[in-house]
Amino acid sequence: xxxxxxxxxxxxxxxxxxxxxxxxxxxxxxxxxxxxxxxxxxxxxxxxxxxxxxxxxxxxxxxxxxxxxxxxxxxxxxxxxxxxxxxxxxxxxxxxxxxxxxxxxxxxxxxxxxxxxxxxxxxxxxxxxxxxxxxxxxxxxxxxxxxxxxxxxxxxxxxxxxxxxxxxxxxxxxxxxxxxxxxxxxxxxxxxxxxxxxxxxxxxxxxxxxxxxxxxxxxxxxxxxxxxxxxxxxxxxxxxxxxxxxxxxxxxxxxxxxxxxxxxxxxxxxxxxxxxxxxxxxxxxxxxxxxxxx
Amino acid sequence: xxxxxxxxxxxxxxxxxxxxxxxxxxxxxxxxxxxxxxxxxxxxxxxxxxxxxxxxxxxxxxxxxxxxxxxxxxxxxxxxxxxxxxxxxxxxxxxxxxxxxxxxxxxxxxxxxxxxxxxxxxxxxxxxxxxxxxxxxxxxxxxxxxxxxxxxxxxxxxxxxxxxxxxxxxxxxxxxxxxxxxxxxxxxxxxxxxxxxxxxxxxxxxxxxxxxxxxxxxxxxxxxxxxxxxxxxxxxxxxxxxxxxxxxxxxxxxxxxxxxxxxxxxxxxxxxxxxxxxxxxxxxxxxxxxxxxxxxxxxxxxxxxxxxxxxxxxxxxxxxxxxxxxxxxxxxxxxxxxxxxxxxxxxxxxxxxxxxxxxxxxxxxxxxxxxxxxxxxxxxxxxxxxxxxx
Numbered sequence: 001x002x003x004x005x006x007x008x009x010x011x012x013x014x015x016x017x018x019x020x021x022x023x024x025x026x027x028x029x030x031x032x033x034x035x036x037x038x039x040x041x042x043x044x045x046x047x048x049x050x051x052x053x054x055x056x057x058x059x060x061x062x063x064x065x066x067x068x069x070x071x072x073x074x075x076x077x078x079x080x081x082x083x084x085x086x087x088x089x090x091x092x093x094x095x096x097x098x099x100x101x102x103x104x105x106x107x108x109x110x111x112x113x114x115x116x117x118x119x120x121x122x123x124x125x126x127x128x129x130x131x132x133x134x135x136x137x138x139x140x141x142x143x144x145x146x147x148x149x150x151x152x153x154x155x156x157x158x159x160x161x162x163x164x165x166x167x168x169x170x171x172x173x174x175x176x177x178x179x180x181x182x183x184x185x186x187x188x189x190x191x192x193x194x195x196x197x198x199x200x201x202x203x204x205x206x207x208x209x210x211x212x213x214x215x216x217x218x219x220x221x222x223x224x225x226x227x228x229x230x231x232x233x234x235x236x237x238x239x240x241x242x243x244x245x246x247x248x249x250x251x252x253x254x255x256x257x258x259x260x261x262x263x264x265x266x267x268x269x270x271x272x273x274x275x276x277x278x279x280x281x282x283x284x285x286x287x288x289x290x291x292x293x294x
Numbered sequence: 295x296x297x298x299x300x301x302x303x304x305x306x307x308x309x310x311x312x313x314x315x316x317x318x319x320x321x322x323x324x325x326x327x328x329x330x331x332x333x334x335x336x337x338x339x340x341x342x343x344x345x346x347x348x349x350x351x352x353x354x355x356x357x358x359x360x361x362x363x364x365x366x367x368x369x370x371x372x373x374x375x376x377x378x379x380x381x382x383x384x385x386x387x388x389x390x391x392x393x394x395x396x397x398x399x400x401x402x403x404x405x406x407x408x409x410x411x412x413x414x415x416x417x418x419x420x421x422x423x424x425x426x427x428x429x430x431x432x433x434x435x436x437x438x439x440x441x442x443x444x445x446x447x448x449x450x451x452x453x454x455x456x457x458x459x460x461x462x463x464x465x466x467x468x469x470x471x472x473x474x475x476x477x478x479x480x481x482x483x484x485x486x487x488x489x490x491x492x493x494x495x496x497x498x499x500x501x502x503x504x505x506x507x508x509x510x511x512x513x514x515x516x517x518x519x520x521x522x523x524x525x526x527x528x529x530x531x532x533x534x535x536x537x538x539x540x541x542x543x544x545x546x547x548x549x550x551x552x553x554x555x556x557x558x559x560x561x562x563x564x565x566x567x568x569x570x571x572x573x574x575x576x577x578x579x580x581x582x583x584x585x586x587x588x589x590x591x592x593x594x595x596x597x598x599x600x601x602x603x604x605x606x607x608x609x610x611x612x613x614x615x616x617x618x619x620x621x622x623x624x625x626x627x628x629x630x631x632x633x634x635x636x637x638x639x640x641x642x643x644x645x646x647x648x649x650x651x652x653x654x655x656x657x658x659x660x661x662x663x664x665x666x667x668x669x670x671x672x673x674x675x676x677x678x679x680x681x682x683x684x
Contacts, residue, residue, distance in 0.1 A: 045668065046413045069683045136541070136558025153558060155485065155541070241540045244683045256382040256492075257675035258389075258412075258668070 182216025427615025
């Protein structure tokens with residue numbers, strides 16, 4: 001604190017502190033408090049608010065406990081998000097490794113640019129593009145039948161396939177960059193030394209690259225998991241009749257059912273359990289928050 | 295010649311203004327500017343409100359640029375159109391702002407009591423509306439179907455439409471009199487069916503009712519929650535048994551069109567406007583009322599509680615109640631305008647579509663959506679959720 005003031009002077013330091021505080025309070029803390037307040041109240045008409053029915057209750061949470069289908073979807077959302085995270089990691093690991101260790105620095109910039117360009121387009125549009133690509137009468141089916149590989153179109157948007165593809169695609173950057181950052185600082189001599197001593201590629205990754213990149217892997221996985229569990233656009237556009245995501249149920253409570261209180265309770269449960277899941281995973285993989293902050 | 299004097303007067307005005315410009319006025323205007331920055335958004339909104347603006351919040355695919363341009367040329371008011379996919383979205387957005395942000399919205403009449411209970415609408419001043427421009431049966435019909443709450447009218451009917459069977463005539467031909475909501479579950483169309491969650495359940499309900507498999511009349515589901523649950527438990531069971539036949543659920547116009555256009559569906563329960571649009575594009579999609587009766591709604595324009603351009607909203611309604619405007623609306627959206635005399639201006643294909651959709655006694659059999667109160671919407675949402683999630 002004193003170091004900050006000495007460096008920037010009192011005015012600028014106050015501003016540097018005030019802006020994030022303002023952001024956190026106005027954009028995060030207050031809305032969350034309102035949500036929590038909503039979650040513990042019953043759904044009432046405006047005329048009834050402040051009346052005898054307006055009391056704190058656990059009823060909204062009870063709904064989730066009693067509704068077996070919602071409970072099952074909730075659990076499915078958690079494991080499916082974990083699966084999306086795993087697939088994203090598998091896809092991104094080689095990309096990040098190539099960027100960090102396998103290519104010349106001049107080329108790295110170019111490759112990163114190639115990765116970023118598609119993300120200049122809005123996420124909804126990119127997801128909708130996937131809807132068109134994977135559609136029953138879409139270009140992918142046309143290509144496959146044109147090549148004579150299939151007789152009749154395949155319904156790609158079936159089960160959870162479309163949602164998982166859409167999410168892996170949407171969150172690639174959130175995984176690649178943390179991985180790349182952590183791998184880049186690895187001294188290449190270590191890899192070469194291991195190779196000289198006869199280690200296989202698998203062993204080099206297991207003993208040298210992965211331990212070094214662990215904070216990056218953890219950060220990437222947390223980003224991806226939270227984004228996947230909280231994603232609405234991808235399941236809404238690419239979901240099939242069989243794939244319902246917990247966020248869709250929350251959205252439904254708010255915008256179709258008009259029961260904001262119920263929706264708020266569901267949202268809070270999702271938030272709390274995601275946090276719990278992440279802390280558990282950090283413990284399992286023995287990464288602490290301090291490592292990630294680096 | 296006329297320009298010169300104007301210029302002289304204006305430069306004279308500038309001169310006199312410059313002379314009277316003192317340190318005191320500078321301070322005064324600076325203070326005003328400061329106040330304007332603080333209360334800026336509010337003041338700006340007020341200022342715009344008086345310059346002939348109208349903010350319309352309506353179903354997507356309903357209002358065309360042609361309509362906005364025509365309205366502007368007739369009234370001088372600049373209307374902007376923000377579409378929504380479902381009126382539930384509209385209601386809940388307006389709840390969040392206390393009924394402000396838009397001037398005119400377009401709910402279905404059967405949901406108006408719910409909008410009123412959520413305090414987002416203001417009653418209409420009936421004297422400001424030119425009712426002669428609206429089909430009489432729509433005006434009287436809207437009264438009993440939810441448009442009048444506690445003796446006050448909240449909606450000016452704009453159009454009516456239906457939800458019935460849309461089908462690919464080359465793969466799944468249907469014939470009036472035989473066609474039923476049950477045809478959706480024909481094994482031949484397995485995996486190629488599209489419908490909307492909550493209204494799909496009503497379609498199944500009407501089918502089961504006709505087959506004598508429903509414990510109470512379907513219409514009574516809207517009267518008490520107990521009957522509703524008894525009926526819906528049976529409906530839900532049938533719906534879930536057949537769920538694997540569904541290719542895609544739709545929740546808005548765009549998704550319903552995509553189901554046929556790109557997603558391989560050949561039959562579905564959709565709005566008439568959806569089928570009309572696909573047909574206009576040259577697809578072999580046809581639309582037919584089933585023997586149980588097409589689900590029919592009446593909708594209209596309502597003024598929001600926090601509307602800033604109330605007069606412009608009335609101007610829109612009265613502009614709409616002219617044959618040309620009504621016809622523009624039907625041509626664009628595919629729904630049936632309630633503006634009197636619009637038929638004359640409709641193209642032939644719109645008339646063909648209508649005749650094909652409602653042959654024989656289909657118009658007598660229309661199944662009008664009953665008023666849906668908050669408890670019903672909440673419970674139907676629960677069943678829809680169980681259907682979608684199963």
